[in-house]
Amino acid sequence: MNTLLAVPFLVPLLGAATALVLRRFPRAQQIVSVLTLAVVVADAAVLLRRTADGTVLTSQAGAWQAPLGITIVADPLAALLLVVSSVVLLVVLLYAIGQDIGGLSRAMPQVFHPIYLVLTAGVCLSFLAGDLFNLFVGFEIMLTASYALITQAPTRARVRASMIYTVVSLTSSILFLTGIALVYALTGTVNLADIAAKLGAAPEPLRMVLALMFLVVFGIKAAIVPMHFWLPDSYPVAITRISAIFAALLTKVAVYAIIRTQTLLFGGDDISAVLLWIAIATMVVGILGALVQDDINRVMSFALVSHIGFMIFGLGVGSVAGVAGVVVYLVHHIVVQATLFLVNGLIRQYVGHTSLRAVRGLTTVSPTLALFFFLPAMSLAGLPPMSGFIAKVALFQAGVEAGGWLVHLGIAAGVLTSLLTLIAIFRIWVRGFWGTPMPDMVEARAQLRSGANRGALRFMTAMTGVMVAVGVAVAVAAGPLTDIAFTAADDLLDGTAYVEAVLGHGGAS
Template identity: 50%
Template structure:
């Protein structure tokens, strides 16, 4: 059954290769959607096995670690992978619907292979058992994301894509340097082996390596003050591309923080520096969101802000805090994707992403209002949605820490939640309140740089709506099945605090 770990990584790359061949558009769509559907099933199987049997490791080519490449699926990676694949499938269906509605079947020639390569890179990142292959995974996603972010590129989109690429390449160069430093200091880059070898390094050297890795992944996950690139890059991309980037890429980078900091640099008490970064990320991000007039930039700053909630639990470095972090990651992957897809529906019908131009622009269907309201309330932490469940778990962990660090984190989290609700209310007021004009029932295709043209809704519009609704319903299901999800998250958090089973599954012999 460990072979499933390799299949999840290999299958999207094989499908990407197949979709490059000159096939009819319907065949290309069938290849990509079928592949992602199979991957979701494989992810569920991996999660079930990892939860019941423990970590699963496959040594590629039969070479055991640390000599060969090892892919590892434990409860944490399998859970995040499954949710990410489910969101990727919904976003792909939205993109297919958008291409159909806007009569752009030629986009499939580039979209589908690049999208599948992106999914393959995300899968490899979650399952990589060593730092170098984690670096490779990030480079695979970077190559694919640059293609996707420049689809139908115009001046503004190309400029934003260059900012994204330059920042990503800079962080990748730093990452490669850190990999080299780590290997020079320890003689290995295998995560399971680094856990023991870093512990015997001089304290100063271990701290430097830990901070360097935090900086590398902090850039990629947009921690404050390393967040400047994200609000300028994501909003200019096509709606489904913005949604998949916001839902997956920042979470993959944060997963790398979570994995490396707990496995390689464990702590017995809260980390004050990380708590300060968490508070700054929460507050700076949400204050930036409140100041925005563009709906996509507002959601992008909200995305930055809520990475701080994930840092909240990690900064505590205990099982309760890490449980909250994992729950929040699962919630955020789904809800953030749903919000950006809904924003795409709104911009398509109004012809603009500027909030001040939307008021009274046209009558939006009640269904779109509901699709926005539910994830907006969830991300603001209103009960009984999944955001509330994740946040209350974090607040309880902060209170149980019973120190200045825990109380500061909890206070910042409450304030950020209130401000998030205000930001979502601003969007609601601008988009769904006000007297509509005479364009009821029509749809407008938003071009991203100010242009738009009228289109009918048609089957493509219905598919876009259905894909968005599927993500919103998934968010509701996270709340409905909070108890079993919390059980898996608590088990994954305990695995992070006590990584013995992870190490024993990866290493075939005792660490010298």
């Protein structure tokens, strides 16, 4: 069990070191990276199989029992997100390898593979961390790697975006450390299960302050309104492989941290009204921003902000059904965002940019590309029978069951946001995919298809197709996914199984 829980973050670190040693051998680097992520995917699948029934698996580093030692924990939520995230990381890596082999990217492959694997380790550690400090370490590993990745193939815009991203992330990290220090001063521990057991004795106003503080810390990283301003200026300018991973995972890791801390540590403190107001503002402000953009990447970045609001809404509802809806929405959103940004990368390969002012007739240029955009875009808008529809219905049903005028206002905001998302997507479709292609687009397509890079472009298109297929699979497997989501939600809101497993009072270990 210790090995199973350590693999998702230790193997990528070992793979990163190996890839760095092999920096003069690009093909060997690629093989090491792919094998590393394949191992992580397989291990995550085993963990999900072991935890799907609600079992909580724990590992105590160095045999130091909690709360003294470092605890690694896998429950249904962590295992599910590990599987989805590792699959996305693997597919995007293969997409990036296709770019590098074909010479279609100006990134630095010698540096890319080690940093990418370090990013993987940070994501996985964040999901598995059983204490606040190692959650902080996971975030910092992930963010340090992201600082390096966002400036690959540097331009003036990317350097500027990286400065904004770095300053905002460091500010959030300082607040995170402050919050950890306050919790330690109050409880004498940073172990999540031990904090959950001890925090109930603290004065209620102090618990409320800590709950709001951690919401701000992770809200900055999740880009919830009004702390979202950095994201639309950072993600669109990064190269495709980076923006796809950032959009898919970085904000979702922060949402995971919000879910974990607000349910396990502060579940008895009612900040549902705050969560619901934040959710409403995030949904509406984000999608209004998307409607006025003329670049596809910026539209998708604002839509990303907007749809974080759906997850905060489910958490604000506070019921098992609401949190289960959040889990389903997390899975859906990770896959859909990765797919859409990979599609945007293919558009950039064909026409050199993603500006709607100079793109026409993409359906004629590549019908496959049009299909690959249409399916995840419709899922994002919430049209049946796509995964986005299933996730939104789950959230809205939970809201109706919970009742209350503020929850109903949140449902109305969610319906409005879905309609406006459809309008934003329709704008992209009408302006970018319909019509007669511009002459330079036809010429660029002909050069790509007749040149030496056509094999690389086909491989990148195939990997994008794999992500589209994963999105369809999420909808097809809605039944089993919902079962796991309800099991995860029940464990999150109860917390007993988690605490007992970690502290050794009858839990699985």
